[in-house]
Amino acid sequence: MPEIFGEPLDSAIPDDLTLSQFFLDSYHPRRPVRTDAPWLIEDETGRRIxxxxxxxxxxxxxxxxxxxxxxxxxxxxxxxxxxxxxxxxxxxxxxxxxxxxxxxxxxxxxxxxxxxxxxxxxxxxxxxxxxxxxxxxxxxxxxxxxxxxxxxxxxxxxxxxxxxxxxxxxxxxxxxxxLKKGEGKTKVAFLNFSSGTTGKPKAVAIAHYAPIVNVIQIAQYTKINENYAPWEEQRFRPSDIVAGVLPFFHIYGLVFSIYAVPFFGMSLVVIQKFGFTDFLKSIERHRITHLTLVPPQIVLLCKHPAVNNYDLSVIRFLISGAAPLSAELVNQLMKVIPNAQIGQGYGLTETSTSLTMYSVDQKIGVPGSAGRLLPGVVARVVKPDGSLAGFNEPGELRVKTPSLALGYWNDEQATKETFVEGWLRTGDEVIIREDKEVFIVDRLKEIMKVRGFQVAPAELEGCILDHRDVADTCVVPIPDDYSGEVPLAFVVLRAFAADRVGNDSREADKIKASIMKHVADNKVAYKHLAGGVEFIDVIPKNPSGKLLRRVLRDQARQLRAGELKAKL
Missing domain, CATH: 3.40.50.980 (Rossmann fold)
Structure with a gap:
């Protein structure tokens, strides 16, 4: 398969403006004439700004x-x-x-x-x-x-x-x-954080030009300011109302909610904190038409009994991002919000943000697909031997896009490894079909996605190793219906702790609880060991000392499968 191209960008994008100057002070042909609808609506008070x-x-x-x-x-x-x-x-x-x-x-x-x-x-x-x-x-x-x-x-x-x-x-x-001509492509606007496989999160340096480009890419792809369909069927229209529930510190919420929504002439309901029943009330109270969510929130929409108490018929659009959404969930979601266009998108902090999105020609995106490439994006699928994969063959997704970040802040080595000759190595395994639908198969990186947030196993391992009873550890993801994945820790006990367990079987549960509390005391909630702790005699490693995480991932799944079988 040769390189796959999104359609060419069809309008000029200024490279001498800051984000504030572009969005607050200037005109662009893709920008609709705005109605008197507010830019922002405060969820709790209804204040319109x-x-x-x-x-x-x-x-x-x-x-x-x-x-x-x-x-x-x-x-x-x-x-x-x-x-x-x-x-x-x-x-x-x-x-x-x-x-x-x-x-x-x-x-x-x-x-x-x-x-x-x-x-x-x-x-x-x-x-x-x-x-x-x-x-x-x-x-x-x-x-x-x-x-x-x-x-x-x-x-x-x-x-x-x-x-x-x-x-x-x-x-x-x-x-x-x-700014001088071209300076917008190099002047840093944001330092957004993305987890690495080697420890604590890294700062991604994003220039002013990158989010401007990404908003224009989405605008062109979704035919903003084009009369391409009857008004009631157009995806984004001035005066539509969007739920601003995605966190603004996250690239997904930052670029789409704070920049794309007002640029498209829509109103953003700023929701401080996600609580599901309160969220349903907000949809009904503000007549919210557009939802940008992550899979755990969609699980609640499909399964929470409170949904039946609210009128969701006003919802016309839903897109899921940050982690893959199963075809089964999409089918359930269609029954909950039957009037809505539903599909997925895909992007990374390093691409500021979106790379793919389901087409405006589809009311329901292809099940399991993350959509097609946005304008200006070029993709390769690379096999482990470095050759290009064919259609329907898995490999690592590598992309070029004008919204690419500058690299990792003060981390030259990580930048060199990920940003290679203008291409971003996404670390995600994908399959691209002949019709250019992109399917995310798995992450080649060892990063977990918990409720849409990235979690680096090495960061948790470092924390666990600080526990006095722990000699060695390896953290792996296990599937979870609500969170997508949750961390489970395999732990090798120090001799004196193992002796305690040997002398009193109740000590095992006490030590496991102590390790989980240690992580909970030191890490944000989505990094907690929701998958639990399992004791093991030795952590498998290759001759160079690299953790054989895949071996323990398979073992964790077998353990969980055995537990489920025992309950039946």
Whole structure:
């Protein structure tokens, strides 16, 4: 099979604008004429925020940052918060100053947050009151003054609102810089985190140009501003209402929710935290028409009894991403939201974000398929021997796209291994059919996907090895109906711990519980050992010392199969 090409991009994309300048200040032929629909709707209060207010708050925040903190070009502002209506203005205001944004998972532990702060060299932290204690602890450890931790919402710290009002009360204290021709392709906008196979998450450097390109790629692919079908059948229309439930710190929620949705003229309902029955209430209350979800949320839509209590007939579109969605779930979903177009997309942090999406010509995407390549994307499927795979043959997906990230921040070795001569090695095994439908078979990398989040086994192994009773360990994924995958730890006990177990069988359960608690105390919830702990005499390794993870993966599945059989 030769290289597979998405259709050519059919419009120019500016490379001399920042994201704020492109989305708030400029025109593009793919951009629809906007109605008077709000840009953002606050889920809890129903507050509606229009373009002029967004633009004013963006200026106010930028001006306030300069006046109070002297934020300069290239400084990193870290946002440690669940979704909030001021999250977009905080991003856009920072970009007005030439600063860089790094979003952090608001459920991180202090240790995990500190790692991110130090790696990106953040000088200001924006937290939510619910995550403030952790933010202050990590800031203290990083020697960031406490007054440089500000919050969305009221707290004892300086607030985003106070910074905005300071900026709005004063004359402009900065002159926004216009980029040189081509500079948008190299000027860093985001440092988003993606897990690596060798330990803690790595920062992906994303230029301003990349999300601009990706939004235009999606716009062209979905025929935005084209009268290609009757109005009621068009996928994205001005005044459609989108559920902003995907976390904004994640590339999926960042690019699609914060950039694509307003560019397409739609309104985003900003949902702070996903709780399923509250989510159903939000759909009904705001008449939400478009859902962008991950498979665990779709499992709930298909199986939770509360669904029957709500009117979901208004939903016209659903796309699933971040992990593969089974054909069986799609079939169940069609019964729950029969009026909706349903399908999948695929992308990575390193491609900022989407590479594939199901076609607008399909009401229901091909079962099991991640869709077809977006415009401007080129793909190869490479077999283990380096040769190109044919149609219907599995191999590693490698891609070129104008939305490609610049590489890993301050990690030259990882960048060289993954970004090779303009191609991204995705680490995902795929099959591409003759009709160019892309099927994700498996991940060649050892990364797990838990509820759509990436989890590096090596990071958990390092944590487990800190436990006093553990001599060696290997973490593998096991399938889970809700989370997709969950981590299970195989553990070799130290001699004295093994002796305790030998003398008293009850000690085994105590040690397993202690190891699981140790991980829970040190890692964010989706990294917990939900698959449990199994004791083993020795961790299998090859002659060079590399863990034979596949052997233990197979063993874990056999163990679980045996447990299920015993219950029947």
């Amino acid at each position: 229009g373009f002029e207010e967004i633009r004013a708050r963006t200026f106010g925040f930028a001006n306030g940052l300069v006046l109070r903190y002297g934020i300069k070009e290239e400084e990193v502002v870290l946002i440690f918060s669940p979704n909030h209506v001021d999250y977009p203005p905080a991003i856009w205001g920072t970009h007005r100053l030439g600063g860089i944004i790094s979003g952090a998972n608001p459920t991180y532990t202090e240790e995990e947050l500190l790692h991110q702060i130090l790696l990106v060299k953040a000088t200001l932290i924006i937290a939510h009151p619910s995550s403030l204690h952790t933010a202050l602890g990590a800031a203290r450890a990083a020697r960031i003054p406490s007054d440089r931790v500000i919050t969305f919402g009221e707290s004892t710290q300086p607030t985003v609102e106070s910074i905005i009002q300071l900026g709005l009360r004063n004359e402009p204290a900065f002159v926004e810089r216009r």
